Amino acid sequence: MRRVEHVMGFPVSLLVEDEGARAEDADPVFAWLREVDARFSPFRPDSEVSRLDRGELAPGAVSADLAEVLGLCERYREATGGAFDVRLPGRGLDPCAVVKGWAVQRAADLLHAAGARRFCLNAGGDVVVSGGPWRVGVRHPEHADRLCTVLELTDGAVATSARYERGDHILDGRTGRPATGLLSLTVVAPSLTEADAAATAAFALGAEGVAWAAAREGCEVFAVDAERRVFRTAGLPTAA
Template sequence: MRRVEHVMGFPVSLRVDDEGFDDTVADALFAWLREADARFSPFREDSEVSRLDRGELPPARTGPDLTEVLDLCERYRTATGGAFDVRLPGRRLDPCAVVKGWSVQRGAELLEAAGARRFCLNAGGDVVAAGGPWRVGVRHPGHAGRLCAVVHLTDGAVATSARYERGDHIVDGRTGRPATGLLSLTVVAPTLTEADAVATAGFALGRDGPEWAAARPGCEVFAVTADRRVLRTPGFPTP
C-alpha cells in the first residue's frame, strides 16, 4: 500500500509492504496527523498551543499530550543550555520542532499496533521505518539534486535539520540570532521523536551541535559545517 497526503505543511508518504494491510489504518494515521496539526500548530489561532500562549488555556488544564510535548521541549532546552528554546522573546510559543517528530512517531506506533511489520513513513524528508532494510537519502546542503549520504535503516528513524529549505529559521535561544554554524545535521535514532528533536536542538547549538547530538544515547550523526567539513560518527549507518 502506498499513500501520500499533505499534512502540517509538507507531504507525508506512507508505504506498507505487508500483504493485505487494512487501508482503514492509513485513514486513522492521517486523521491523527491532521488532529495533531489542529491541536498543536502555533499558526492556528484556535489550537491548544495558541490558546495556551495567549493565556486562554490555563497551564493546569493542558491535556496529557500537550503536557508531554512541552515537557520534551523543556528537556531539550535544559540539555542545550537554552540554545533550543520554543519560547523565544517576542515570538509566539512554537513547539513545532518537537511536535513533528513526536506526532509522526505516534503514527508509526499506530501502524505497528495494527500489525504493520514492514513500512516506511516519510514526513517531509524525516523518516521512521520498520522491517528494513530501507535506504534513505540525505540531501546535499549545497546541491538540491544531489545526495551527501545514504542511510541504511532497518528499524528506527532519521531526521535532518538544515538551512537549505527555509533559510536561517533555527534560532539559537542563547543569543536570539539564527544558528549558522552548520549547513545540515542529520540524526539517526530509535524513534523520530528523538531524531527530529535532537537534530533541531543540535543545529541550534551550532558548531558544538554534532558533538552534543552524538553524545545522546542511541544517536548517530552526520553533519556538514558552515565551512563545508563533514563530520560523521563511526556508527552512522551507511550501506
Template structure:
C-alpha cells in the same frame, strides 16, 4: 500500498509493504493521516483556535496530557542545550513545532505497528521512520537539491535532518536570539523520530558544538556538514554498503 497527503504544512508519504490479506492497509493508512490532521488542529501555533495558540494567549488553565508531554520534551532539550533550543523565544509566540513533528509521526508509526503492520516507511517532509526493513534512506546534499551526501541502511528506526536549505536561517539559537549558522545541515539517526527530530533541531541551534553534544547521546548517530563544508560523522552512522564507518572530516 502507497499514499501521500499534505499535512502540517508538508507532504507526508506512507509506504506499506505488508500483504493486504494480513493487514487492512487502507484502514491503517486512514488512522495515520487522521491522527496527523488531529495533531495539526490541536498543536499548530498557526491556527488561532489550537490548544497551543489558546495556551499562548493565556486562555486555558491546564493542558491536555499530550501537550504536557510535548512541553516537557521542549523543556528537556532547552535545559540540555543551555537554552540554545527554546520554543519560547522573546518576541515570538509559543512554537513547539520542532518537537511536535517528530513526536506525532512517531505516534503514527506506533499506530501502524498496533494495527499489525510490520514493514513500512513513513516520510514526513524528509524526516523518516521505518520498520521491517531493510530500507535505504537518502540524505540530501545541503547545497545541491539533486544530489545526496549519504545513503543510509535502516531496518527499524528513524532519521531526521535540520538544515538551512529549505526554509533559510529559520532555526534560532535561543542563547543569542540570532539564526544558527554554524552548520549547513545535521542528520541524526535514533531509535525514534521523537528523539531524532528533536535532537537534530536542538543540535543545529547549538552550532558546531551541537555535533559533539548529539553524538554523545545514547542511541544517536550523527552526520553533519559545517558552514566550512567539512563533514563529521559518528562511527556508527549507518551508511549503506559500509560495515564500519570511521569518523571523518572532509569536504563534500
C-alpha cells in the same frame, strides 16, 4: 499500499509492504496527524497551543499530550543550555520542532499496533522505517539533486535540520539570532521523537551541536558545517 497527503504543512507519504495491506489501514495515521495539526499548530488561532500562549488556558489545564510535548521541549532546552527554546522573546510559543517528530512517531506506533511490520513513513523528509532494510538518502545541503550519503536501516528514524529549505529559520535561543554554524545535521535514532528534536536542538547549538548530538544515547550523526567540513559518527549505518 502507498498513500500521500499534505498534512501539518508538508507532504506525508506512507508505504506499507506487508502482504494484504489495505488503503484503509492508513486512515488512523492521517487522522491522527490532522488532529495534531488542529490541536498544536501555533498558526491556528483556535489551537490548544495558541490558546495557551494567549493565556486562555492555565498551564495546569492543558491536555496530557500537550503537557508531554512541553515537557520534551523543556528537556531539550535544559540539555542545550537554552540554545533550543520554543519560547523565544518577542515570539509566540512554537513547539513545532518537537511536535513533528513526536506526532509522526506516534503515527508509526499506531501502524505497529494495527499489525504493520514493514513500512516507511516519510514526513517532509524525516523518516520512520520498520522491517527493513530500507535505504534513506541524505540530501546535499547545497545541491538539491545530490546526496551526501545513503543510510541503511532496519528499524529506526532519521531526521535532518538544515538551512536549504527554509533559510536561517532555526534560532539560537541564547542569542535570539539565526544558528549559522552548520549547513545540515542528520540524526539517526530509535525514534523520530528523539531524532527530530535532537537534530533541531543540535543545529541551534551550531558547530558544538555535532558532538552534543553524538553524545546522546542511541544517536548517530552526519553533519556538514559552515566551512563545508563533513562529520560522521563511527556507528552511522551507511549503506554499502
